[in-house]
Amino acid sequence: MTIIEVRDLKKAYFLPGKGKEKFNAVDGISFDILSREIYGILGPNGAGKTTTLEMLEGLKEIDDGTALIDGIDVSIDPYNVKKLIGVQLQSNEYFDKLNLSELLTLFSKLYSTNVDASKLLDQVDLLNKAQSKTQHLSGGQRQRFSIACALVNSPKILFLDEPTTGLDPQAKRNLWRLVKDLNSSGMTIVLTTHNMEEAEYLCDRIAIMDKGRLIAEDTPSALIEKYAPEPSDIPVTGNIEDVFLNLTGHSLRD
């Protein structure tokens, strides 16, 4: 069953320092996300991943096209969409005078619900940090806390924007397990990443974005079959990173 339906989504920004000149950060993309799947949006920096996500989350206005979340049009009724979804943003700063437990209570009040902060913190392994401030958390703890914040309204769909960027391998694995657990409890998860291993390991389906366009979409294994270079004489098997580089080119991105 389709839970997110995106058609010809577009967003243009003014080019910095170029007056009225615009460029298309998201250039007419369409895709469907199925209920209960983990859907990964893969792409180099500046590909338009975050902009796409923020349009779906009702944080950025949609210039053109439509996005339906669980049947609700985001541009018409963003507030009802916000009630259905949980969002973990790339930057995860919070009021630094509040502790984790107070922050979770605050967020739940903003959804007009009451949440058991301890239970939620326990779920992300942060129960012993309930009285700490976010600035005293490690990178991995911070990301897990961000996910806890995104769960206060028991969302149907969870959006994660580069959840493991900057984490050490242990913290990364730990977060993957959390994502898998949430998914197996019935949550649809949409994540962006430029970590190939992550996309390959976590995602049921992957969309590859570049320069505001969707250039490929399929299951990881199908993508590898289709795009990874043929194994050479040396016994090396292609992986999703090969697919990625093959499709988006090897030049450096800002």
Place this chain on the structure above:
Amino acid sequence: MLTEAQIHLALVFLKMFLRDIQSMIFNLFFPMAFITVFIFTGGEPDPIKIGIVDKASNQLSKSFSLLLDEDTNFDVLEGLETELSNKLVEGELVAIIEIPDQFDYAYETAELKLILDASQVRQLDGIKDSIEKTLLSIERELRGTEAMFSLEIVDMKARPQRYIDFLIPGLLAFMLMNLSIAGSGFNLVEYRRRGILKRLFVTPIRPKDFIISIVLARLMIVLIQLSVVLWFALLILDIQLIGGLLSIYGMIALGSLIFLCFGFCFGSIAKTQEAIRPLVTSFTFPQLILSGVFFPISSLPEMIQPVAQFLPLSVIASSLRGIANDGLSLLSFDQNLIGVLVWLILSFFLATRYFVWRDVAG
């Protein structure tokens, strides 16, 4: 009606402020330090230091010096002309009176010479007047004549007013300006820069909810902090409060709303902390000087006065003063109160005009 989310967010803002002990102390430090210094100096004007060069050196001139010295307005130092001139130049004396050789009953009018450094004397007319008055009364005393007239000045309000009575309302207005702008303007920029605003708007709250919460919390903060100063002044310094406390608090709330609106404007225009600082300073600093916080607007150059009296801080300070010193209430529509209402409408219009709703999250 307020929603649960708005109230909770307002309480969170309040809680965060109360946890920031440092900023609370610094906000109170300046006004309290100012008042304390004032208490220790007593607030009475210093006597005018005057030198006398007695060239006559007779009975009459000696009595003159004596009588002048007895006047509390003057502090008299006798000496030679050269010695006193040096002191005048160095600023230790305000003026020198030279008593001529022919200072005697025999002469009809003896001309006393008043020497001063005009560049250093701000209220030349005032000094000249008070010296002349003193001379006149000394003359009467020496000649043993009764004055034909005397003028008793009776204050119709019949209340002694001290400088502190003038100062406190102005200080309250100045504090509420700073606290309000910091609450809306600086916080808005900071929350946006750190992505906290965006995180808040992930939830289904609307910009309106956020604004209402900030305004509620800031009103509470302003009332709490100003109460400290107000009650200190009322209980310890025994300042005048003719009008009602309710009117004072009402005016404080109205004034805060004006500056909260301005703060939202500045916070929307300036994108960084570096940008908002000079922007806010260029708004608050001229008002600190021109709005009669520390000295009356009437002491400013006449050209500036018409402008100065319409500044937002001026009308708020004057309204607070009107309530405290003259017993006005929020319902007595005088020029200043109308000024407050005009600024409230204007600042609200500017805030809604410049507040970039979509940008709040971005």
